[in-house]
Amino acid sequence: MAAHPRTLPIPGKYVLSSVDNLMPPVYVPVVWSYVAPEAVTEPSWSEATLPGLRTSFEATVREFFPLLNHPLRHADDIGFYVATDDDALPALFQVGERVAGAAVPEVGEATGEWMPPRSSYAPHDPENDAIGTEHGERSMLVRVTPMSNGVCIFAAFHHSVVDAGSIVAFMAAWSVVAEEGLEAARAKVSMTDDRSLLRGKASETELALPITCGQAIPIEYLPQAELNALAQTTPAPELLRKRYTRAQIDAAKSAQAEGDFVPTANEVVCTDVLKTVAARLDADAEFALQFPANLRGRYHSLPADYFGAAVLMCITKGWRAGEIVDMPAVDVARAMRAAKAAHTSEAHIQTVLDWEASRPSKPRVFVEADGHHLALTNWTSFEFYDITLGLGQPSLVIVGYAMWIPFLGYLLPCEPSAGRAIDVIVSLPPRSDKARQEPNELSMCS
Incomplete structure (x- = not known):
């Protein structure tokens, strides 16, 4: 190449x-x-x-x-x-x-x-x-x-x-x-x-495909009329709207702790959501969790005030959906942490940046990992509720998509009075006839 x-x-x-x-x-x-x-x-x-x-x-x-x-x-x-x-x-x-x-x-x-x-x-x-x-x-x-x-x-x-x-x-x-x-x-x-801080170095030789870049999804710009027409013909997916209180999260962290490993709030909530979605799928379907990780402070000490896109996708190992439903929650949390460690190492980041810089053609696509996965973005570490604009504290901050695609979700911060609770909004896939169990049978403390 x-x-x-x-x-x-x-x-x-x-x-x-x-x-x-x-x-x-x-x-x-x-x-x-x-x-x-x-x-x-x-x-x-x-x-x-x-x-x-x-x-x-x-x-x-x-x-x-x-x-x-x-x-x-x-x-x-x-x-x-x-x-x-x-x-x-x-x-x-x-x-x-x-x-x-x-x-x-x-x-x-x-x-x-x-x-x-x-x-x-x-x-x-x-x-x-x-x-x-x-x-x-x-x-x-x-x-x-x-x-x-x-x-x-x-x-x-x-x-x-x-x-x-x-x-x-x-x-x-x-x-x-x-x-x-x-x-x-x-x-x-x-x-x-x-932006030069996150530019890769082009290579004259073909570079190996990073594990997180195996699939390219074409995304074209649609004028408003075409977007509206698409919205009218696209069935609206079921949205999971759920609040995880701090008491629930802390109880789950304690229940899932294993030796020196204590899951984070993000790992606890993502695990529960992944299990909920997996329970709707064919039990034999291959499935994984994909999530972005912030590179600020990681890659060559990228400044905290870096302006631009500074996240790369991480992907866990793949399982069968039925396995995810049955496995201990701590095993999913461990897999998340391992994926984040592997895919935010300076070596891996450099590999991805150099691969992107070396592509002779850069079509309008979204690059992500191969396979079937749930994509969860965590916004809870960002101060969305500090945006006052002279109007006081916002009463609610929410993602405002006109159309949702299945298997996409967000972990959102809550208003300060909620005591560091986490709100989740996830676009759910249709329920398979071969699913293992109803989602409401799952417990985040399992």
Whole structure:
């Protein structure tokens, strides 16, 4: 496989990192919900907040994240890049129509199956479609939707530019600008935007395929009309919505401890979710767990404030689904930890980066491990509930996908009053006639 290394920089093109190009070329959608102060009547409160939010948003992008004011394009030889010579698709601030018939949940209120109104979010935008995909895709957009008692703020970031850590970094910077002004933010906002820190070295010889990169899933950009048509013809999967309290998690950690091995909260919850999903499958189906790991602080001491995608996928060993249901939970937790150790070693990371840099063709695909697996992303270590934007603490933060695909899930932080509980939302596969048992027979302490 011949390599085609590029000389950087390329005029008009900000070349992204090797990790950026391994991310799924889709938008990561997050919705923050805020309740209006009791003393303020609606709709005046939400309407009064909009001009200030727009001004602080635009100042944040312009001052600290100027790349987001340019679109992403794709070239088969270098993958995704930011077109710095094109400002036709800047970061977008939209205001949605007021949804008077829906209320934002109060802080500390049981949210159950609550989701923001569908009209408050969508990962694509008409302007992008009208301009045409030859201009690429917008790097990010924000939509603020007034509700009967507050606002929902939807932020969609292209995954080829950022990961969850960078989303929170942007939103935190916006909060400082909104609350303290641009001058104060200049002294407080810190980030490292140097994509060369995660670029591999192209090789002239063919490199072995990393175990986490065996499958390439094509993902095309769909205009809004085509996306809506697809959504109407795609059956909505069943969503698992579950809260794991800190007491439940601590009890499971204690029950599953074995010698010096004590599972983490993430391992406990992921194990329980994996068992729940496996119980819906044909007992003989091969199945594994795939999850992203943060490279900050790991790979060559990557700075904690690195801005960009800084996660790589890990994959556990494969089992039969029936085995997962029956095996002790601690064995799954051990497999998770072993996979993370193996796939976040500097040697493995370098192998993946060099393999990506050496590919002569970089089609628009999502690269992941071969086989059948559940993909779980853990966001619990990120401070989503610190994003105040001058509006107070958010009452709920949730993933805002317009369409869910089966076998995809998130571990989300809860509001601080929940005491470090973890909320799970997972898109479940259809239940097989050859499944071993009902999911509700499982226990996270088993």
